[in-house]
Amino acid sequence: MLVFFTRRILLFFPTLLLVSFISFFIIQLQPGSFTDRYLEDPRFSPEAVERLTAQLGLDRPAIEQYGRWVWGIVTRLDFGFSFFANRPVSTMIGERLAWTVVIAVVTLGFAWLVAVPLGIYTALKRNGFTDAVASFVGYVGLAVPDFLVALLLVALVLAYGGTNVGGLFSPRFIGEPWTWAKLVDLLNHLWIPVLAIGTAGIATIMRQMRANLLDVLHADYVRTARAKGVSERNVINRHAVRTAINPLVSMAGLQLPELINGTIIASIVLNLPTIGPLLYDSLLAKDQYVAMTLLLFASLLLMIGNLLADLALAWVDPRIRYG
Amino acid sequence: MHRSRGTTLLALALALALSISSIAAAQTKTVGYPGLGLEPGTPGGTLTLALGDSPPRFFYYGEISQPIQLLSQQMFDSLVEYDLETYDLIPALAESWDVSDDGTVYTFNLRQGVTWHDGEPFTADDVVFTYEQIITNPEARAGDAAQFTYTVDGETRQVTFEALDEHTVRMTLPAPSPVFLLQQRFFIMPKHALLPFSVEGGAEPAEINDAWPTSVSPSTVVGTGPFRLSAYVPGQLVRLERNENYWKADEAGTPLPYFERLEFLIVQGTEAQTAQFLAGNIDQLNISGAQFPDFKSRELAGAGFSVIESPALFGSPPHLAFNFNAADSDLAELFSNAEFRRAMEFAVDRERVIDDVYNGLAELPGTPTAPVNAAFYEDTTGLFNMYDLSAAAAALDALGLVDTNNNGVRNISATRELEFTLTYGNDSAVFTDIATIIQNDFAEIGVRVNLQGIQASQLLGTGLSGDYEAIVVALGNLPDPELRKPIWQPGGSLYYWHRATQPASPGESPNFDAMEPWEVRIWEIFDANSTEMDADVRAERYREWQRLNAEYAPVIMIAKPGNVAAVYDTVDNFVYSLGVIPGYNPVPFYFRR
Numbered sequence: 001m002l003v004f005f006t007r008r009i010l011l012f013f014p015t016l017l018l019v020s021f022i023s024f025f026i027i028q029l030q031p032g033s034f035t036d037r038y039l040e041d042p043r044f045s046p047e048a049v050e051r052l053t054a055q056l057g058l059d060r061p062a063i064e065q066y067g068r069w070v071w072g073i074v075t076r077l078d079f080g081f082s083f084f085a086n087r088p089v090s091t092m093i094g095e096r097l098a099w100t101v102v103i104a105v106v107t108l109g110f111a112w113l114v115a116v117p118l119g120i121y122t123a124l125k126r127n128g129f130t131d132a133v134a135s136f137v138g139y140v141g142l143a144v145p146d147f148l149v150a151l152l153l154v155a156l157v158l159a160y161g162g163t164n165v166g167g168l169f170s171p172r173f174i175g176e177p178w179t180w181a182k183l184v185d186l187l188n189h190l191w192i193p194v195l196a197i198g199t200a201g202i203a204t205i206m207r208q209m210r211a212n213l214l215d216v217l218h219a220d221y222v223r224t225a226r227a228k229g230v231s232e233r234n235v236i237n238r239h240a241v242r243t244a245i246n247p248l249v250s251m252a253g254l255q256l257p258e259l260i261n262g263t264i265i266a267s268i269v270l271n272l273p274t275i276g277p278l279l280y281d282s283l284l285a286k287d288q289y290v291a292m293t294l295l296l297f298a299s300l301l302l303m304i305g306n307l308l309a310d311l312a313l314a315w316v317d318p319r320i321r322y323g
Numbered sequence: 324m325h326r327s328r329g330t331t332l333l334a335l336a337l338a339l340a341l342s343i344s345s346i347a348a349a350q351t352k353t354v355g356y357p358g359l360g361l362e363p364g365t366p367g368g369t370l371t372l373a374l375g376d377s378p379p380r381f382f383y384y385g386e387i388s389q390p391i392q393l394l395s396q397q398m399f400d401s402l403v404e405y406d407l408e409t410y411d412l413i414p415a416l417a418e419s420w421d422v423s424d425d426g427t428v429y430t431f432n433l434r435q436g437v438t439w440h441d442g443e444p445f446t447a448d449d450v451v452f453t454y455e456q457i458i459t460n461p462e463a464r465a466g467d468a469a470q471f472t473y474t475v476d477g478e479t480r481q482v483t484f485e486a487l488d489e490h491t492v493r494m495t496l497p498a499p500s501p502v503f504l505l506q507q508r509f510f511i512m513p514k515h516a517l518l519p520f521s522v523e524g525g526a527e528p529a530e531i532n533d534a535w536p537t538s539v540s541p542s543t544v545v546g547t548g549p550f551r552l553s554a555y556v557p558g559q560l561v562r563l564e565r566n567e568n569y570w571k572a573d574e575a576g577t578p579l580p581y582f583e584r585l586e587f588l589i590v591q592g593t594e595a596q597t598a599q600f601l602a603g604n605i606d607q608l609n610i611s612g613a614q615f616p617d618f619k620s621r622e623l624a625g626a627g628f629s630v631i632e633s634p635a636l637f638g639s640p641p642h643l644a645f646n647f648n649a650a651d652s653d654l655a656e657l658f659s660n661a662e663f664r665r666a667m668e669f670a671v672d673r674e675r676v677i678d679d680v681y682n683g684l685a686e687l688p689g690t691p692t693a694p695v696n697a698a699f700y701e702d703t704t705g706l707f708n709m710y711d712l713s714a715a716a717a718a719l720d721a722l723g724l725v726d727t728n729n730n731g732v733r734n735i736s737a738t739r740e741l742e743f744t745l746t747y748g749n750d751s752a753v754f755t756d757i758a759t760i761i762q763n764d765f766a767e768i769g770v771r772v773n774l775q776g777i778q779a780s781q782l783l784g785t786g787l788s789g790d791y792e793a794i795v796v797a798l799g800n801l802p803d804p805e806l807r808k809p810i811w812q813p814g815g816s817l818y819y820w821h822r823a824t825q826p827a828s829p830g831e832s833p834n835f836d837a838m839e840p841w842e843v844r845i846w847e848i849f850d851a852n853s854t855e856m857d858a859d860v861r862a863e864r865y866r867e868w869q870r871l872n873a874e875y876a877p878v879i880m881i882a883k884p885g886n887v888a889a890v891y892d893t894v895d896n897f898v899y900s901l902g903v904i905p906g907y908n909p910v911p912f913y914f915r916r
Contacts, residue, residue, distance in 0.1 A: 036784030045469035085379040165598040174560040273558030
């Protein structure tokens with residue numbers, strides 16, 4: 001187990017290096033320069049363009065820019081600085097990490113809590129009315145992009161005279177100390193992103209759970225359990241569901257990078273102070289070190305997610321542990 | 324409205340006490356704009372506005388950025404500012420000024436008793452520091468060193484700044500400049516707070532950009548402006564609080580600003596901002612003509628807000644440009660021909676753009692001076708080739724551009740179709756619509772246009788790189804054409820449609836050999852007007868320039884969009900903001916009805 005774990009961790013490094021190299025050169029291929037956005041300002045004279053380009057190190061060859069950046073990470077854990085904000089990238093990510101994690105955890109938690117029981121239920125009542133309704137809603141949720149759901153929810157709230165149309169708080173609570181009223185205000189805003197981003201997840205997980213369980217329900221050992229006289233409830237919970245949920249655990253691992261790049265457009269539409277919009281802006285503006293660090297971060301999360309999923313799988317499934 | 328006598332007396336006494344204390348504290352300036360319908364207001368309350376993006380920092384000269392400019396406008400003052408009604412320059416931190424007869428020495432008498440938000444006195448040292456250590460520091464990312472560097476007889480010379488005493492500043496110019504005062508709308512910064520970041524304080528020149536990052540403690544960001552920084556919540560909100568020692572008061576003696584708090588809700592994107600406005604979380608929103616029908620119908624349905632339109636002095640009118648130096652030599656030759664450009668002008672449907680794209684909230688453009696700019700505008704609309712497809716077709720026929728292979732597209736030669744790419748900003752609804760209208764109309768006269776969408780923020784950069792054939796760009800109008808010389812003077816650094824006129828290396832004289840005779844004349848007009856002090860002579864020359872532009876159509880001006888704002892009726896004294904223009908700030912006059 002330890003060997004397996006160490007080997008996986010060691011594999012992280014070459015993968016990350018490759019990811020950073022590719023993302024850097026894709027960003028370089030984008031036409032235009034970071035300084036283009038300022039050209040229209042009367043203050044931005046040709047001399048100013050030159051000075052800024054030199055200040056940012058953009059006058060150096062691309063390969064040198066990349067080398068310096070990687071060297072900074074390896075030697076000092078320095079992920080570079082944002083051209084735009086003139087400060088270390090790590091502080092910019094740190095500023096938004098907390099809310100990103102909170103929203104992602106709540107959303108994923110919501111999706112799983114709804115989807116797994118629903119998947120079990122629809123598998124047991126296959127082809128019933130509830131199954132049809134849940135499947136229909138599931139397919140619609142899967143087909144409609146999350147940002148559109150977000151926009152529709154916002155339009156709905158507006159139509160009913162609500163004021164919670166984006167962000168996480170009403171303006172008067174932002175930056176104020178925590179109170180019950182503020183918590184209520186947060187919940188009043190939070191349900192929109194949770195619902196909008198969670199819907200697509202619900203459909204995927206529910207359908208997966210349903211299909212897995214249907215497979216398992218016809219397996220020999222389930223029939224055996226029933227024949228032994230195990231109660232129906234125990235057959236489902238202890239024998240069938242436990243096996244059927246395995247593939248979902250690996251799926252959960254893959255959802256970790258969604259923290260950053262899964263919900264960018266919905267986060268922009270809903271004006272959430274999360275990392276997604278930061279990545280979007282930095283890519284558009286060619287703020288290269290921010291963009292690369294975030295892409296690197298996303299791939300690291302993917303790998304960690306995979307590793308955790310494998311470990312969790314070993315924990316829930318004795319066949320893997322002893323296999 | 325009925326009010327009991329007791330409260331009236333109390334309010335009066337309070338107002339009196341406040342005004343006395345503020346007069347004692349500063350040389351208060353009484354301001355009122357009865358001509359604009361502004362009336363004395365009542366203090367208190369919160370105003371919430373939208374900020375389109377998180378501010379990258381709080382230091383105005385550290386980054387060219389709309390959010391910083393919007394915030395700085397409320398936290399800082401400049402020596403002079405715009406009169407809200409006439410757009411004349413009026414005293415701000417400078418109480419008065421004298422200009423020497425030869426126009427090279429400006430002496431500013433500063434307002435006395437003004438204090439920074441932390442209580443330190445504002446003095447001439449702050450002004451000299453701001454100009455000498457920040458604005459003219461070439462490493463300051465949003466400084467303006469070029470503006471204070473003059474070339475006299477081939478020699479580069481700088482404007483000098485000196486503090487004569489605590490309240491007097493003298494600026495000496497190497498040569499007279501008609502727009503020098505117009506440029507003194509730079510925000511003045513506190514020397515005591517920023518000294519450590521300056522060369523004078525022992526820092527490297529580029530370290531000035533490190534001042535006031537967003538992680539700084541709000542109380543250290545000090546200005547003299549109507550509001551001071553109180554809190555910043557990343558990605559969510561910037562909160563400002565009233566500066567109780569501000570140096571302006573209304574005609575009733577009530578110190579300005581009225582609002583206790585000014586909040587900027589950080590909301591990215593038009594849709595999200597619209598939703599926040601309609602939900603009542605934002606009190607005022609600047610909108611575009613494209614959004615007008617939706618807002619107007621809600622206004623008429625009693626949504627409690629008004630949609631206000633005003634002609635724009637600043638702002639960016641869109642134009643269509645053909646690349647005189649296109650990589651394709653056939654196209655380059657055609658695009659350099661004024662007769663071709665004038666022929667294509669017949670196929671640019673300005674009226675339709677104004678009606679359909681801007682919903683009527685735009686007017687025929689100047690070439691390029693804004694029609695509302697009374698000092699310089701020349702009405703050249705009579706010289707326009709207004710929309711007439713048959714005239715366009717006839718003019719192209721006359722140029723020998725006919726369809727020789729009967730495929731519906733005119734030919735430049737037997738093997739070459741009249742076909743080119745039109746670059747536009749596809750993240751802007753306005754640009755997308757204009758490009759589509761042009762494409763359709765050009766197709767009608769047998770000219771094939773392929774659209775290429777890029778980010779609007781990359782348009783000018785693409786223009787300057789020369790990597791385009793035709794392009795739709797919107798460029799700034801400023802009050803004086805001199806301020807936009809790099810765009811409109813042939814050979815200027817932003818004269819992107821004819822780059823062959825640009826000097827071999829920056830700072831050298833332009834390539835006159837590449838210029839058309841009318842371009843040489845325009846160059847002369849701008850060159851002469853840079854140092855001409857006689858306002859009438861300048862205006863006459865600039866009018867000639869606008870006529871030349873209309874006649875030779877270096878670019879085809881399309882429309883001049885107006886300013887449109889939506890504001891809730893609970894906000895009184897609303898004057899439509901020109902936008903983020905330093906030295907123009909009506910917010911201190913707003914109050915809660």
